[in-house]
Amino acid sequence: MGxxxxxxxxxxxxxxxxxxxxxxxxxxxxxxxxxxxLLVFEVxxxxxxxxxxxxxxxxxxxxxxxxxxxxxxxxxxxxxxATLDFYRRDIGDPRQLWDAKLAPLVxxxxxxxxxxxxxxxxxxxxxxxxxxxxxxxxxAGDLQLVGTHAARMFAHILIGxxxxxxxxxxxxxxxxxxxxxxxxxxxxxxxxADAFHNIIFAQLKISAINTALAAIFLLVALPLFGVQxxxxxxxxxxxxxxxxxxxxxxxxxxxLITVAGLSVSLWVGVAALGFxxxxxxxxxxxxxxxxxxxxxARTWELLVAxxxxxxxxxxxxxxxxxxxxxxxxxxxxxxxxx
Numbered sequence: 001m002g003x004x005x006x007x008x009x010x011x012x013x014x015x016x017x018x019x020x021x022x023x024x025x026x027x028x029x030x031x032x033x034x035x036x037x038l039l040v041f042e043v044x045x046x047x048x049x050x051x052x053x054x055x056x057x058x059x060x061x062x063x064x065x066x067x068x069x070x071x072x073x074x075x076x077x078x079x080x081x082a083t084l085d086f087y088r089r090d091i092g093d094p095r096q097l098w099d100a101k102l103a104p105l106v107x108x109x110x111x112x113x114x115x116x117x118x119x120x121x122x123x124x125x126x127x128x129x130x131x132x133x134x135x136x137x138x139x140a141g142d143l144q145l146v147g148t149h150a151a152r153m154f155a156h157i158l159i160g161x162x163x164x165x166x167x168x169x170x171x172x173x174x175x176x177x178x179x180x181x182x183x184x185x186x187x188x189x190x191x192x193a194d195a196f197h198n199i200i201f202a203q204l205k206i207s208a209i210n211t212a213l214a215a216i217f218l219l220v221a222l223p224l225f226g227v228q229x230x231x232x233x234x235x236x237x238x239x240x241x242x243x244x245x246x247x248x249x250x251x252x253x254x255x256l257i258t259v260a261g262l263s264v265s266l267w268v269g270v271a272a273l274g275f276x277x278x279x280x281x282x283x284x285x286x287x288x289x290x291x292x293x294x295x296x297a298r299t300w301e302l303l304v305a306x307x308x309x310x311x312x313x314x315x316x317x318x319x320x321x322x323x324x325x326x327x328x329x330x331x332x333x334x335x336x337x338x
Contacts (some may be wrong), residue, residue, distance in 0.1 A: 005057055005269060006180075006245055007180070009179045010181050010184055012185050013184075014181060014182060014184035014185050014187070014188055015188070015331070016189040017185065017188075017295055018185070018192075022192075022324060022327075025314075025320070026309075026312075026313045026316055026317060026320060029156075029312075030156060031316040031320050032153050032156045032157050032160065033156040033157065033159055033160030033163070034160060034314075034320075035196070035320075035323075036156075036157045036158075036159075036160030036161045036164060037160040037161065037163045037164030037167065037201075037318070038164065038193055038200075039161075039164065039196075039200070040160075040161050040164030040165050041164045041167055041168045041193055042069055042193060042196065042197050042200075042201075043068050044061070044064045044065055044164075044165070044168035045066065045168065047064040047068065047194075048064050048105060050058050051063050051064050051067075054247065059169065061169060063171060064168070065165045065169050068163075068165065069165060069326060070272070072276075073329050082166075091228055101225035111185040121260045132255045139168075140300060175331040182314060191330045191331060192323075192325060192327045192335070194330065195324075195326035195329075195330055196323050196326075196327075197272070197292070198324050198326055199322045200244075200323070201324050203243075203244055203245075203322075204244070206237075206243065207243030207249070208240070209282075210239060210240075210243045210279060211240040211243060211314060213279055213282075214235065214236055214279070215236045215251065217275050218231055218232040218235060218236060218257070219236065222268070222271075227264060227268055227311060228264075229260050229261060229263075229264060229268070229272075230258075230260055230263055230264075232260075235253070235256055235257055235260060238253060238256060239257070242249050242290070243310040245318065245319065250279070254273075254279075257272050257276060258272050258273045260272070261273070264285075279314075296327070296328065297329060301325065302321075302322050302325065305321045305324070305325035306318055306321040306322060306323060307321075307322030308321070309324065
């Protein structure tokens with residue numbers, strides 16, 4: 001009986017420490033490092049079985065880490081180069097972006113909207129730009145911090161990648177048996193990694209499907225009817241990026257594509273909205289089948305978790321909310337409480 005009580009106290013202590021750590025990642029703005037580390041860890045764990053077919057033993061783990069490191073660095077370089085090239089080709093000169101593309105797009109979209117909506121909008125693009133400049137001047141100090149925050153986040157991601165690689169190398173490397181608390185903390189970490197795997201990789205599938213449908217609509221279906229939507233390729237890329245956010249990302253991409261459709265004509269805007277409503281309903285179905293099937297959670301549960309975490313911790317909470325919720329549910333299921 002005494003041994004059981006000691007085991008229960010150790011497990012409870014591990015829960016408390018895990019909770020403090022997860023809260024600390026949010027409070028200290030280290031969510032990006034946590035996600036980067038988990039991503040590297042999961043990719044390495046997924047590669048090890050494949051590499052072991054060629055290289056037996058624990059050397060497979062080291063090879064997997066080196067392979068991931070090379071791929072990650074290469075992917076970052078290629079992503080930067082491809083983004084700059086795409087930006088130059090599809091968007092053009094940044095100084096002419098507003099006047100040549102965005103301003104006509106906004107003006108055309110405004111012309112398609114009902115009067116009861118346009119009365120609450122600026123009278124012209126010039127006025128909208130003036131208001132934007134005024135707002136930028138008022139928050140000049142905040143805008144200067146954006147670059148600092150971006151650099152800090154990039155550093156956090158790099159550190160997280162390195163830490164994830166280190167943990168992946170040491171994981172399963174053998175050695176003496178872990179002490180009780182270390183064993184329980186390892187269990188907590190493993191379940192968190194599983195929750196991350198379930199949410200992120202399921203959302204990748206959903207985002208890829210939504211992006212493919214948006215690409216078919218914007219780049220294939222509409223051009224067949226002689227309709228060219230402005231910035232169509234950019235909208236497809238944005239759809240994939242924001243689609244990594246469950247539910248909310250779909251709403252963001254829907255809004256952008258509908259505005260772009262309205263810039264062509266009212267009927268194109270209506271068609272875009274109708275198409276996106278169907279896609280939005282499809283995402284609920286996909287969430288129920290893919291995400292819900294992975295963590296046995298309904299879409300509304302994830303949405304409530306995201307709303308609560310966003311209200312408490314901002315954008316970091318919005319991103320971490322589904323992962324934290326999936327982890328909490330896995331722990332409750334392991335204890336037989338849900």
